[in-house]
Amino acid sequence: MLNFNKIGLGILFIVFLLVGCSSAQDGEKVPVSGEASGESYPNKAIKVIVSYSAGGSSDIGARTLMTYVEKELGVPVVVENKPGAGGWVGWEQLLGEEPDGYTIALINTPNLMTGYMDPAINRSQNLESFDLIANHITDPGVIAVNKDDDRFNSVEDVIEYAKSNPTTTTSTGVVGDDHIASLKLNNKFNTQFNAVHNGGAGESITAVLGGHVDVLFANVGDVTTLYNDKEIKVLAVMDDKRSELLPDVPTLAEEGYEGVVSWSSRGYAAPKGVDAEKLEVLRNAFEKAIKNVEQAKIMNETGLTVNYLNHAEYLEALKMEEEGIKEIKDLLNW
């Protein structure tokens, strides 16, 4: 009997140990150094909600940045993963929290806006619900094809071909950035791109490498390795300027197709209503962490381009993105 109890206790112990490891998020208090709470901010751990699974690109990017933010703030900054609903499980939770400066979240585009712009979902939240902190990463969209595809050697070939033939493109989700970009092209240049929706960039790449889908719509971060190894032909970057990671790839505008840009960006925000002073502390800490050279180098190695925007510039960029989605409302049946 004693034995069995021991086994049971052993199991319980392991359970608590592991759960402790996985979600040691909320309670970690940092001793307040002699001052009453409220006078010094921050005086306890700050929680960052990441609306994507642990181990994904967003999560790894956030966890890396947080080690630098921690140094600036002097308190633990802990990531809590709340995946689901294209990010909105986490964001709804964020907006339900007290705006006390101790809960912030990673927000990313275009999921953030499509989540409240889609009339079928009818969310009451919008950009006004957030206090923005800073933009961290901007990952421009690219158009690429299989290296053995003789039909396409330039983005002009692709667009001219797609004007008279239905052409399949990869997309990592309905009204994701890839899908929106292909619709913008359809809208502007009368192309017939048909998006094949899948579960993620890995699947997109497989589909194009295997020749199952004609054109790869992805982000710079997804294709740098393949580009360096010459496994695919990257034909254009959908940004105002060339990417440092793909120096010899022209922009769409350079190739004569102006007016279509696409990227996904990741930044940080708090729920509306955080004290101005606290926001100032957070914004300064994030600015220093994002501008940290070592941090930027790690991001670059994973194929991501750090693009610091302060909260005002960030708001501007997000509003511009909203406008871009409004342009294609008809094509989305919204």
Next chain:
Amino acid sequence: METFQFLINGFGEALTWTNLFYCFVGVSFGMFIGVLPGLGPTAGTAILLPLTFSLEPISAIIMLSGIYYGSMYGGTITSVLINTPGEAASLVTCFDGHPLAKQGRAGVALGVSAIGSFIGGCVAILGLVLLGPTLSKFALNFGPPEFFALVFMGMSLLIGLMGKSLIKGLIAALFGLMIAFIGIDQSTGIMRFTFGQTNLASGIDFICVAMGLYGLSELFISAEERMSKKAEKPAKIDSLFPRKGEWRPTLNSIGRGSVLGFLIGLIPGTNSVIPTVLSYSLEKKVAKDPSRFGKGALEGVAGPETANNAYSGGALIPLFTLGIPSSPTIAVLLGALIMHGLTPGPTLFQKEPDFVWAIIASLFIGNAILLILNLPLANVWAKITMVPFKVLFPVIIMIIIVGTYSLNNSLYDVGIMFIFGIIGYLLKKVDIPLAPIILAFVLGKILESTLIQSLTIFNGNILGFFTRPISGTILTISIIAIIITALPAFKRRNLVNEDVEM
């Protein structure tokens, strides 16, 4: 032969004391994580990823691969002992593993799994060494239509798992498909059956369904039985090894499982359920007496467990050679490689041979450590079945709740898990088999998305499937198989299928 030279150098690198230590730590830690339902390989590797940042790249990846392997095996332990699959890959192990445990043969089930996993892992590593780069190119021929065909075949094999009545089996399978529909539709972005709940938007998680339907309902049933009856005397624990006559068929299934798992691992985008389901069905097809399946057939544990491990080895080929992660756990490993400054891709073998071969060698060592750890431990684990129910019941319930919660840090998931526990209990009462529900649930999502993807590619022409050699062949075989199995049933109006009893 040059590759063998590299492999030997790799062993030299991996067998340093430090690396051996990290491998050991990874495997043991992984096993404990795997034993907790809910914390599967993906969560395990992801959570421990930050711990490896301070290590040398080789040590870090060795430790992470150890966690991966270890937690896969840990999932098997809970499947066998408490009928609760910790992750999708060990679901099939429940079918025969748990009946074996009830007969007091948990040790054998675990022993055979450990041996099978070891052999499967080794075969996959050999395959990786010999054929890796060549095969990975071929695997790219699998696009959405071929996936659809493969999953369709998996679904058609479900008929074999329908239980005593075809009608009840179909009800179960349709129920499984129905829950697969919940959430945002991948191809249109429309919310289906979510009733405005954001928490339902990304669908119901496999873990919630599996823990509820299997783990919790099993507890309810046992609670009912054992509280009304006098506690039955726990069966005596048998040895770790199969009985005399069982060796041959078991080893044969291990052989088949190794090849099958490896081949499926090569195909990017498959998940680990597919090789286990295919292997289980294959074993049942070739067995002399298929009626033993579901009642504790050793082959039903050996085949899928081997396939599962061979699959994880095979899955490293697309990762190393193409930089394509074929499962969520592999995606975490990919993240780890990148974090440590290594970019997987066709040139990884040329640019970083020391690194790649050290990892491959360490996989082999990890498998060996797993075997050495588990053969003696299997009996210790198996003793859990002898723990009195009143002690075990609260512990298992706690593990299930904590495991489900830790999945997404969400109490909502725990609630859903409880609902499925009650559904599972009711279904068991009316003899509706649970296996088709959960398999249809897992495969249904892939079936739907690959169908829509294929139809987009074919411009809506459904005959397109038959214009491609691989998908055409697989689909034709499946359709013929369905007709052959189902025809007599419709003639007799009810199919008595001596079968998996849950």
